[in-house]
Amino acid sequence: MDATVQNGGRPAAAAPAAIELRGISKSFGPVQANRDIDLRVEKGTIHGIIGENGAGKSTLMSILYGFYKPDAGEIRLGGRPMTITDSQAAIRAGIGMVFQHFKLVQNFTVLENIILGAEDGRLLRPSLSRARGVLRQLARDYELNVDPDETIEELSVGHQQRVEILKALYRRADILILDEPTGVLTPAEADHLFRILRGLRDEGKTIVLITHKLREIMEITDTVSVMRRGEMVASVKTAETSPEGLAELMVGRKVLLNVHKAPARPGQAVLEVCNLKIVDDTGVERLRGIDLTIRAGEILGIAGVSGNGQTQLLEVLGGYPEKGSTLSGEIRVNGTLLSLSGRTCNAAERRRRGIGHIPEDRQVEGLILDFAAWENVAFGYHDAPEYSRGPLMDHDAIRRDAAAKIQRFDVRPPNCYLAARNFSGGNQQKIVVAREIERNPDLLLIGQPTRGVDIGAIEFIHKRIVDLRDAGKAILLVSVELDEIMSLSDRIAVMFDGRIMGERLPADTTASELGLLMAGVDPTFRQPEPLTQDP
Amino acid sequence: MDLNTVIQILDSAVRLMTPLLLACLAGLYSERAGVFDIGLEGKMLMAAFSAAAVAALTGNVWLGLMAGLLGSLMLSAIHGLASITFRGNQLISGVAMNFLASGLTVLLGQKIFGLGGRTPTLTPGAELEAQVTPFRIWLSGITGPDAAGWLTATPRLSDITLPLAETLRPVPVIGPLYAEVISGHSILVYVAFLMVPLTWWVLYRTRFGLRLRAVGENPASVDTAGVSVTRLRFAAVAIAGLLCGLAGAYLATGLSAGFVKEMTAGRGFIALAALIFAKWRPWGALGATFLFGLLEAVANRYPNLDLGIVTVPSMFMNALPYILTVIILAGFVGRAIPPRAGGEPYVKER
Numbered sequence: 001m002d003a004t005v006q007n008g009g010r011p012a013a014a015a016p017a018a019i020e021l022r023g024i025s026k027s028f029g030p031v032q033a034n035r036d037i038d039l040r041v042e043k044g045t046i047h048g049i050i051g052e053n054g055a056g057k058s059t060l061m062s063i064l065y066g067f068y069k070p071d072a073g074e075i076r077l078g079g080r081p082m083t084i085t086d087s088q089a090a091i092r093a094g095i096g097m098v099f100q101h102f103k104l105v106q107n108f109t110v111l112e113n114i115i116l117g118a119e120d121g122r123l124l125r126p127s128l129s130r131a132r133g134v135l136r137q138l139a140r141d142y143e144l145n146v147d148p149d150e151t152i153e154e155l156s157v158g159h160q161q162r163v164e165i166l167k168a169l170y171r172r173a174d175i176l177i178l179d180e181p182t183g184v185l186t187p188a189e190a191d192h193l194f195r196i197l198r199g200l201r202d203e204g205k206t207i208v209l210i211t212h213k214l215r216e217i218m219e220i221t222d223t224v225s226v227m228r229r230g231e232m233v234a235s236v237k238t239a240e241t242s243p244e245g246l247a248e249l250m251v252g253r254k255v256l257l258n259v260h261k262a263p264a265r266p267g268q269a270v271l272e273v274c275n276l277k278i279v280d281d282t283g284v285e286r287l288r289g290i291d292l293t294i295r296a297g298e299i300l301g302i303a304g305v306s307g308n309g310q311t312q313l314l315e316v317l318g319g320y321p322e323k324g325s326t327l328s329g330e331i332r333v334n335g336t337l338l339s340l341s342g343r344t345c346n347a348a349e350r351r352r353r354g355i356g357h358i359p360e361d362r363q364v365e366g367l368i369l370d371f372a373a374w375e376n377v378a379f380g381y382h383d384a385p386e387y388s389r390g391p392l393m394d395h396d397a398i399r400r401d402a403a404a405k406i407q408r409f410d411v412r413p414p415n416c417y418l419a420a421r422n423f424s425g426g427n428q429q430k431i432v433v434a435r436e437i438e439r440n441p442d443l444l445l446i447g448q449p450t451r452g453v454d455i456g457a458i459e460f461i462h463k464r465i466v467d468l469r470d471a472g473k474a475i476l477l478v479s480v481e482l483d484e485i486m487s488l489s490d491r492i493a494v495m496f497d498g499r500i501m502g503e504r505l506p507a508d509t510t511a512s513e514l515g516l517l518m519a520g521v522d523p524t525f526r527q528p529e530p531l532t533q534d535p
Numbered sequence: 536m537d538l539n540t541v542i543q544i545l546d547s548a549v550r551l552m553t554p555l556l557l558a559c560l561a562g563l564y565s566e567r568a569g570v571f572d573i574g575l576e577g578k579m580l581m582a583a584f585s586a587a588a589v590a591a592l593t594g595n596v597w598l599g600l601m602a603g604l605l606g607s608l609m610l611s612a613i614h615g616l617a618s619i620t621f622r623g624n625q626l627i628s629g630v631a632m633n634f635l636a637s638g639l640t641v642l643l644g645q646k647i648f649g650l651g652g653r654t655p656t657l658t659p660g661a662e663l664e665a666q667v668t669p670f671r672i673w674l675s676g677i678t679g680p681d682a683a684g685w686l687t688a689t690p691r692l693s694d695i696t697l698p699l700a701e702t703l704r705p706v707p708v709i710g711p712l713y714a715e716v717i718s719g720h721s722i723l724v725y726v727a728f729l730m731v732p733l734t735w736w737v738l739y740r741t742r743f744g745l746r747l748r749a750v751g752e753n754p755a756s757v758d759t760a761g762v763s764v765t766r767l768r769f770a771a772v773a774i775a776g777l778l779c780g781l782a783g784a785y786l787a788t789g790l791s792a793g794f795v796k797e798m799t800a801g802r803g804f805i806a807l808a809a810l811i812f813a814k815w816r817p818w819g820a821l822g823a824t825f826l827f828g829l830l831e832a833v834a835n836r837y838p839n840l841d842l843g844i845v846t847v848p849s850m851f852m853n854a855l856p857y858i859l860t861v862i863i864l865a866g867f868v869g870r871a872i873p874p875r876a877g878g879e880p881y882v883k884e885r
Contacts, residue, residue: 086761087759105756
């Protein structure tokens with residue numbers, strides 16, 4: 001291998017791989033993010049790296065970009081061994097990286113962002129005018145059009161991403177790494193991005209695409225590697241594999257594509273909502289008269305495009321309606337009326353009434369990221385008698401309980417002293433789910449249970465939700481993922497513009513019918529509503 | 536109010552705004568790079584003391600100026616170490632600098648001069664002579680008595696008369712304005728005013744300025760571009776130290792003649808308020824500090840402002856700059872958006 005290196009700078013007949021990693025390992029404290037990784041990417045190809053959240057994909061690429069130093073291992077670029085000590089070294093070696101969270105200066109212009117760190121001299125003017133020319137050329141070559149004088153905060157997310165790609169190309173990158181590039185894009189923007197990437201590949205650039213979306217891998221990559229729990233489990237040609245095969249490699253076992261559940265045996269009504277209305281402090285009607293009933297032992301799924309009142313519904317049920325809003329209507333749980341305002345309308349009171357809540361945004365409402373997992377497991381229930389010793393908290397008891405719950409919910413790593421921030425998205429969600437489900441609530445409110453959660457954790461969380469239902473509890477499930485709603489729910493209600501557009505049984509409906517309802521069109525009962533107000 | 540009075544007030548305003556302007560620009564460099572600097576006050580105080588002390592001991596104000604810069608830089612280095620290298624809380628580190636300066640200046644002053652914390656007055660006289668003599672004798676051994684006498688004869692910054700000042704004086708309005716307000720200040724006043732366009736140019740026209748602004752807005756963008764966040768921030772903090780050094784040295788050897796305990800009197804905090812008022816822009820800093828300088832000048836000129844019906848007491852007039860500070864900090868001047876990454880130590884995220 002070493003013999004093929006640099007004969008007059010030109011690669012020998014058997015061209016060395018653009019990127020070759022050997023035995024890369026990296027750990028953060030107790031978390032082993034990468035373990036003995038080997039990877040080979042040929043020049044002029046698009047290579048996908050797929051894996052669940054927390055599988056170590058981003059860490060691996062950050063190592064390649066010099067953001068982290070590996071604990072062990074070797075990096076070779078074009079057959080030449082490299083020590084990439086910092087980002088500057090990576091840029092010199094021809095590597096460009098588009099991070100999941102863009103590294104752009106919001107109030108700088110596109111041009112200023114492009115030249116930052118790659119200026120030609122001490123004065124800006126020559127660099128700016130040269131960059132302007134280069135940008136015009138790149139825009140022509142690769143459909144990378146952006147107004148160079150616009151500030152970043154004025155640009156759409158898709159355009160901001162183009163700026164990141166342009167930054168890399170301006171630095172003459174031959175290897176372009178993109179970390180979850182489509183997570184923030186609309187489908188049309190994603191298609192445009194793929195056209196750009198194909199154009200770049202055809203020019204001889206090497207592209208590494210990190211994603212957890214199988215569809216993208218199948219659509220655009222030439223070769224693909226699969227990572228699982230910090231290890232590289234397979235590298236294959238995309239044409240020789242299938243989505244099912246990749247999914248299985250990702251999670252390490254057969255994926256349940258459908259949730260297996262017995263038919264529901266609904267009992268008494270647990271939640272009754274009658275003509276619930278919310279007007280927010282700006283006078284906009286957020287809920288326009290909601291009527292709902294959920295019985296013990298059933299899952300009611302609420303489908304809808306986000307921003308149609310689902311959040312407000314969850315907040316008022318959870319006991320924290322938005323400040324300054326005016327509420328009317330009735331909510332009953334197990335027959336008792338809940339207060340909609342005043343001092344008895346709070347989350348703690350709701351919990352005492354047997355309502356559990358897995359909030360929509362786990363990082364803001366569900367967890368305190370800087371607190372340890374065991375503390376997070378106790379939140380909301382920290383006054384519980386089993387957590388107390390007289391007037392004091394019994395930390396030992398809480399830790400024991402938290403450790404047991406973390407064990408049962410397979411939170412990885414199973415370390416209850418680790419701050420919530422240091423868990424991957426799926427494992428953070430498992431902590432929240434464990435806390436709420438293990439309290440065995442009569443009514444469980446669930447908002448977006450699997451947003452940003454990997455396939456393995458989705459399956460696990462779904463199974464727990466169904467188990468709770470089978471234990472005779474009522475469940476309100478709000479999700480923007482139609483597949484999730486259709487596979488989990490016993491009944492489906494569709495929300496649009498603060499109203500329930502209609503209820504359907506999953507067996508009797510189709511995605512397209514629900515889609516119409518979600519767009520405010522009732523295909524069976526009523527004429528289309530005039531759209532008076534933007535949700 | 537006649538023209539003469541206006542000119543006198545403006546002249547006084549220019550002198551009084553100079554330390555504010557230098558400190559404000561110091562804060563601007565530091566905060567634009569994302570390091571909050573509440574320790575401007577302490578750095579100025581340290582510089583004022585070091586400058587006055589060395590000027591008193593050597594009889595040479597330029598050596599005093601050097602000492603002032605060093606004193607301020609020393610505190611900057613500690614602030615940088617605490618808040619950049621060790622990622623400590625920038626506000627706490629700044630407050631610590633203020634306490635350190637406040638205590639250290641008085642302690643050292645008493646130890647060296649035994650005058651209750653102040654330095655000898657920097658005007659020729661017996662008090663100063665007594666301090667300078669040992670240095671002059673030592674220097675004579677090296678340079679000869681004539682040179683030593685010459686080198687130890689300027690303990691204070693002298694005022695510079697600009698060319699044509701006297702020739703133009705008879706010209707109505709412009710003449711006295713030029714001769715009094717523009718001409719006849721110490722070198723540091725001119726340095727302070729030149730720093731404004733220079734700072735603007737550095738920030739918006741140079742590579743260093745681009746990176747400096749970027750590191751205060753989004754340090755990750757600078758880091759991923761392969762530029763050291765730490766080095767940039769240290770550079771900014773060092774510049775802030777130098778500017779505070781100039782401000783303090785001017786205070787003790789230009790505006791007054793010697794150091795007295797707590798002589799900065801909150802000017803570092805007023806400079807911070809001016810920085811917010813200026814929305815972290817160099818020309819804005821000029822305007823904001825002029826306003827504060829003017830208020831102070833008016834207060835000095837009219838201790839008891841007679842408005843016919845009521846007489847505004849002097850305490851109120853003296854408090855005016857501080858009242859304005861409170862009003863500005865309370866956000867009555869419109870929204871000022873600070874640098875986005877200000878106050879946050881930079882840590883690489885996963």
